[in-house]
Amino acid sequence: MRPDAAAALEARATTLTFGGVLRSEWTKIRSLRSTVWTLVATVVLTIGTSALLAWAVSAHLEPSFLADVDPVRDSMSGLMFGQLTVAVIGAMAITSEYSTGTIRTTLTVVPRRVTVLTAKLTVLACVVLVCGLLCSFVSFFIGQSFFANATVTDRDGAADTVTHLDLHVALTDPGVLRAVVGGGLYLAAGGLLALALGALLRNTAAAISTAIGLLFVVPLLANFLPSAWEANVVKWLPTNAGSAIWSLRPTTGDNPMLGPWTGYGVFVAYVLTALLAAAVLLRRRDT
Amino acid sequence: MIEALHLSKRYGERLAVDDLSFEVLPGRVTGFLGPNGAGKSTTMRMIVGLDAPSGGSVTVCGQPYTQHGSPLSTVGALLDARAVHGGRSAYDHLLSLAHTHGLRRRRVQEVLELVGLAEVSRRPVRGFSLGMSQRLGIAVALLGDPEVLLFDEPVNGLDPEGIVWIRGLMRELAAQGRTVLVSSHLMSEMEHTADDLVVIGKGRLISSCTVDEFIERNCRTEVRVTTPEPARLVALLEEHGGTVRSEPDGSLVVGGLDAVRVGDLAFDGSVRIHQLVSVQASLEAAFMELTRSSVEYQASPSVGAPEAEVRS
Known part of the structure; x- marks a missing residue:
């Protein structure tokens, strides 16, 4: 049983610490090939769609659109797709424990349940933030190379007149660095929302579809609202509030947006509310 | 040492555990017996705080399990051997648990060797047989070198060699002064392993005594x-x-x-x-007779069942 009595003594002298639980959650996330691949998919999907959309916008401008061009947001629009795979990672960080039953082992070894949730969200936020920053910076630079030579086609006359404009911005321009870093912050908060939903619903399919519904479908549905409501309601929706942080211009289409930090604050407030509810239920429910 | 006092657990209308009081002593193997659905697993989950009691209390080494500063070295539990993420290796599963209490990698290697999984420890768990999963669950239970061990139906899926091994392991753990609680729905399983018995049926205590006393009283x-x-x-x-x-x-x-x-x-x-x-009369027969009235799902007597089986 005990080939090495010293090792056994050492085992007895240990205590449960938050740092230990953090390391544990990090080990869990990195030891699953599925998480690693989903992160890779996020990077490829986000940068790929960002580049494609940045090219499409920059190559097909018309004079009347010019006022709406946001060279930062329009070079990182792939984040809207990246948040889908991030939602999968966030939700599965906890629902995979429920579906496999690992949660019972986890909560037996660490009976302080809120500690488990806090460690999980910290590790997830860091991982998604790093992944998100990689996405936003690479997308930004690819996008700027397109916007440096944007094609504007004036279809007004009998023949199209084509002009080339340099619309690109630099990281040092006002608000740009904030917006690019904001892309990473946005994805991190989205991942946490999915984690909270996963902890609340304890089911992978339910959590992922709810997260995607909130982040992706609700903003689309809002387009069908009567226009009188639109201006007041749309800016408060999670995705729209959150994307203010990675935009330079304070509008989407005709709608005003919240300020960058106000908008992100609103998004984070949604996330924190969901996490708080998750923590309360995690403490109360039988496992 | 485990002490349950008037422990109850209600799921909706159903009382899964009903006013259960018993003591599990250190240095002994205690068999926790009852038919399927008697409330054994529920009781074990309450011992480690996974389920909250509807009434009463249960303590481990003098205080509720969740209040211990080092839970992993207080109780080692094998509750469900299949409760492991299939995509993770046995090594990483154990390592993630070891990290919570700051245990070294060497300890992970030790328990892997102890249960005989060292060679397959880097493979994804989804390829494990039920027997291998049981061994991994036992490795988890032993990881923190705990004072109290809970095993819920540990022999399920083990081959005969594995069964002999785990019986020996339980005896050895008890001989080292640890508290060992092993649940089973088969008395024959406990006959040669356990010192004490806690027998329950439909969530109620039927008998709590030593194996010898049990035989004397019931056989x-x-x-x-x-x-x-x-x-x-x-x-x-x-x-x-x-x-x-x-x-x-x-x-x-x-x-x-x-x-x-x-x-x-x-x-x-x-x-x-x-x-x-x-x-x-065998211990098995005595156990069957004792729990007959509290069997949750009972087959009707088969045609031509020998009347002699019913001893009353």
């Missing part, structure tokens, strides 16, 4: 006797306070008198006897 010794003159012998034995019933094979089973007395009475009455044996 009557009977005498089986074969004679060419049953009528005379029955009359003789009943006259001297014995209870007799006939078996289908023609032999008589006598209660209330021991073999010596039966032999002497037959000799004195000049009744010829061909066979005289003392029979002890």
